Amino acid sequence: MKLFKFNGGVHPEEHKQITSAKPIRVMPMPKRLYVPLQQHIGAPAEPAVKVGDTVLKGQLLANSQGAISAPVHAPTSGMIVDISDHPAPHPSGLPVRTIVLESDGEDKWVDLPSMDADPLRTDGAEIALRVGAAGIVGMGGATFPSAVKLRLGSRNKIHMLVLNGGECEPYLTCDDRLMQERADGIVDGARIILHTIKAEKALLVVEDNKPVAIAALQKACEHAGNLRVVVVPAQYPMGSEKHMIKAVTGLEVPAGGLGADIGVLVHNMGTAYAVHQAIRHHRPLISRVITVGGGAVKEPQNVEVPIGTLLSDVIAFCGGLSEPPARTLMGGPMMGQMMPSLNVPVVKGTSGVIALTAQEVSAQTVMPCIRCGSCVGACPCGLLPLQMAAHAKAGNLDKVVDFGLVDCVSCGCCSYVCPSHIPLVQYFNYAKGEIAARQQAKHKTQENRRLVEQRTQRLEREAQLKADAAAKRKAEADARKAAQAAKAVNAELSLD
Ligand code: SF4
Ligand code: SF4
Numbered sequence: 001m002k003l004f005k006f007n008g009g010v011h012p013e014e015h016k017q018i019t020s021a022k023p024i025r026v027m028p029m030p031k032r033l034y035v036p037l038q039q040h041i042g043a044p045a046e047p048a049v050k051v052g053d054t055v056l057k058g059q060l061l062a063n064s065q066g067a068i069s070a071p072v073h074a075p076t077s078g079m080i081v082d083i084s085d086h087p088a089p090h091p092s093g094l095p096v097r098t099i100v101l102e103s104d105g106e107d108k109w110v111d112l113p114s115m116d117a118d119p120l121r122t123d124g125a126e127i128a129l130r131v132g133a134a135g136i137v138g139m140g141g142a143t144f145p146s147a148v149k150l151r152l153g154s155r156n157k158i159h160m161l162v163l164n165g166g167e168c169e170p171y172l173t174c175d176d177r178l179m180q181e182r183a184d185g186i187v188d189g190a191r192i193i194l195h196t197i198k199a200e201k202a203l204l205v206v207e208d209n210k211p212v213a214i215a216a217l218q219k220a221c222e223h224a225g226n227l228r229v230v231v232v233p234a235q236y237p238m239g240s241e242k243h244m245i246k247a248v249t250g251l252e253v254p255a256g257g258l259g260a261d262i263g264v265l266v267h268n269m270g271t272a273y274a275v276h277q278a279i280r281h282h283r284p285l286i287s288r289v290i291t292v293g294g295g296a297v298k299e300p301q302n303v304e305v306p307i308g309t310l311l312s313d314v315i316a317f318c319g320g321l322s323e324p325p326a327r328t329l330m331g332g333p334m335m336g337q338m339m340p341s342l343n344v345p346v347v348k349g350t351s352g353v354i355a356l357t358a359q360e361v362s363a364q365t366v367m368p369c370i371r372c373g374s375c376v377g378a379c380p381c382g383l384l385p386l387q388m389a390a391h392a393k394a395g396n397l398d399k400v401v402d403f404g405l406v407d408c409v410s411c412g413c414c415s416y417v418c419p420s421h422i423p424l425v426q427y428f429n430y431a432k433g434e435i436a437a438r439q440q441a442k443h444k445t446q447e448n449r450r451l452v453e454q455r456t457q458r459l460e461r462e463a464q465l466k467a468d469a470a471a472k473r474k475a476e477a478d479a480r481k482a483a484q485a486a487k488a489v490n491a492e493l494s495l496d
Contacts, residue, residue, distance in 0.1 A: 001230055004250040006243045008380035009235045010413045012170050012334065014209065018300050019291050020173040024181055026304045027317050029076050033101045033308030034086050034345040035061060040137040041144045042068030047099060053080045056110035058284055061099050064132070070145045070348075071135045073284040074101060075306035077108040089311075089330050089347055093340030101308065112282040119279045124150070124196040127279060131196075134278035135285045135348070140164060140175075140239065140268035141331060143349035146275070149267070150196050152260040158199045159263045162248060163190050163272055165206035165213065166232070166239035169332025171293045172352045175269045177302045178289050179206065179213035182273055183220040189272030190227055192279050197265055201226045203248055204269075207234040236334065237411040241266045243380055256406045291352035292318045295360050296325040305346050311353050312342035325355035326363075334412045364421035375414035375424060381407045385414035385424045392427035397438075400431045408432075 038044035045062035049055060055074040064071045081102045085095030119127060132147030152158065163186070167175040179186060187204070194202045204221065206214050208231050221227045232238060232247050242253045244266065251262050259266050267275075270288065277283040286307055293300035298319030305314055311328070315321060329336035330344075331351055339353075346353075375385040383404045391399035405428060412425040 001228075001248075002250075003230075003232060004247055006246045006380050007382060008378050008413060009237060009243075010378055010416050011234075012236055012416060014234075015171045015293070016173050016176070016209070019171070019293050019302055020176050020210075022177075022301045024177050024289055024302045024304055027306070027309065027314065029103050029105075029107055029306060030309050030313045031103055032081075032310075033075050033103070033306060034310060035072055035075070035099045035101060035308040036086070036088060036345065036347060037062050037072065037097045037099065038088075039072065039143060039307070039347040039349065040070040041142070042066065042070070044097065045069060045072050047083055049080050049083075049099065051080050051083055054078070054104075055080065055101065056108055058110045058112065058286060060284075061101075064135075064145075068145055068148055070137050071133065071284075072099070072307075073135055073286050074110075075286040075308055076101070076103045077106050078103040087340065087344050089337075089339060089344040089350065091338045091340065093344070098345075119192050120195050124198060127192060127196045131275055131278055134274070134283070136271060136274045136278060137285070137348050138268055139270035139274060139288060139348065139351075141335075141349050141351055142241075143347075146267070146271055149260075149265065150193065152197070152258075152265060156260045157263055158197045158260060158265045159201075160249070160265070161190065161194050161197060161199045161202040162244060162259070162264055162266045163202060163204045163269055164239060164241065164244055164266050165204060165210070165217075165269045166244050167210075168207065168234065168236040168239045169334050169336070169351075171354050172291045172332045173293075174289045174291045174302050174351055176210045176213050178273060179210065179269055180216050183213075183216035185276040186269050186272045187217065187220040187224060187227060188280065189274070189276035190267075191224055192275055193265075193267060193272060194226065199265065201228070203227075204229045205232055205244055205248055206230070207232055207238055209234040236413065237380060237409065240380070240409045240411060242409065255404070285348055288346070288348065288350065290314070290346060290350050291354070293352065294325065294329075294354040295357040296321050296323050296355035298322050305350075307348060308345045310343060310345055311339065314346060314353055315342060315355065321355060323357060326358040326361040327356045329354045329356070334416070335410060366422055367420035369420055369422060372419060374417045374419065378413040378417040380411060380413060381409060383408060385428075388431075389422065389424045389427045392431045397431055397435055400428075401435070405431055405435070 043065040046065050047062045048060050056077045059074045061074050062072045079102050082100035086098035087093045088096040128147045128150040136146040137143040190202050204217050217229045245259050245264050253259055274285050287304055289302055289304050291302050328339045330339055379385055388400050388403045408428050414424040
């Protein structure tokens, strides 16, 4: 198969050897789990339980709200001991509503429905419904509700499914291990997704630095005619949806658009495995495989962790820390987010917990831009990072947008190559956050104005109805008085 190149990109040191060679270990159930209601893009879920309730493993804890949302389920059996704010796994550490579940130690499953009709003969809309009910979201980190993505097939003509096995971030190997150990489940999930979106073929795309995973997937695909494993060069950011599509099809996703706009739907390998679990075994998304690594972790490895487990419990399971980390990240060092503490939970979009030593972080002094153009050459999206950063620094956000901010995938290649160590991507993330906040504020103002107008119109309508009713009552009273007066006159006339 012909492969296509994308411009730019970098080859950071991988740091993957230690964890990619070790089997996934399943973490024992911690005593307490902290399950946030917002683990996905869209509206937060709404609790379906209250403090004091006992729940079984897999039981619904909170319902999805609205078109873009996802439910959450109990990762084990036990009692709900709190529903309140808890620090989010986000650099701000701001609290989010969280259900706290205390394990009863029994890990007893809720009654799951027995195996029913062949999913490959089941209507696609029904499959999407069940994927939505299982709370599955994009597990590559995007956390977009997967059922919404599956339904895109009914709006756009999708001709190709791409399963993204591009795990290009340094340190992370959770998808690599999943492909090595659970290839049959992934391929089954891919076949179910393919059937659901009615596409003609699926490409399982893996980088050439994962030979064991490639062999496992090829074996699992042996009898699945329209599924093929495609090997691409390991190059950061190959895992970016747009760049993977470009590499295997040569097609460009339009600015601000989705792969579905050009007939290609991309799902992560972990998402395909979760779909297999949900459709074949009726299991909701209550655990995931993550990489625990970085020089500060004593025993780096891949671990299957219940959703809601605190990072401190995960690190303790991996032997603890050899030294206080200079930086703890959720995700990899290129695009991951710095964690405010270890008192935050693993969520559905967590791919790794990376605790880096001071030596690994090697803080560099920021110097002025020397206009060398390295950032321009490294940008896989064809942008001008130095110009964008200059405008972002000056607070000129409209200009940053004019220079293509919407196309920036926040990959950090520009920062990585900058000889002046300018944290370019941080400027772009700041600009994106500011723009999103402004849009939200604008939306809120418009919404408030609409509500005020609605209220004014309602009050006016009610006042009009009242006035009409009063006028009617007055007219009726006048008519009654007139009738009584006429009656009295008639009575007087008859007496005369
Ligand atoms: S790589 Fe750094 S120094 Fe070079 S042009 Fe870009 S911002 Fe300036
Ligand atoms: S972070 Fe944005 S601007 Fe920088 S290289 Fe990546 S896509 Fe280009």
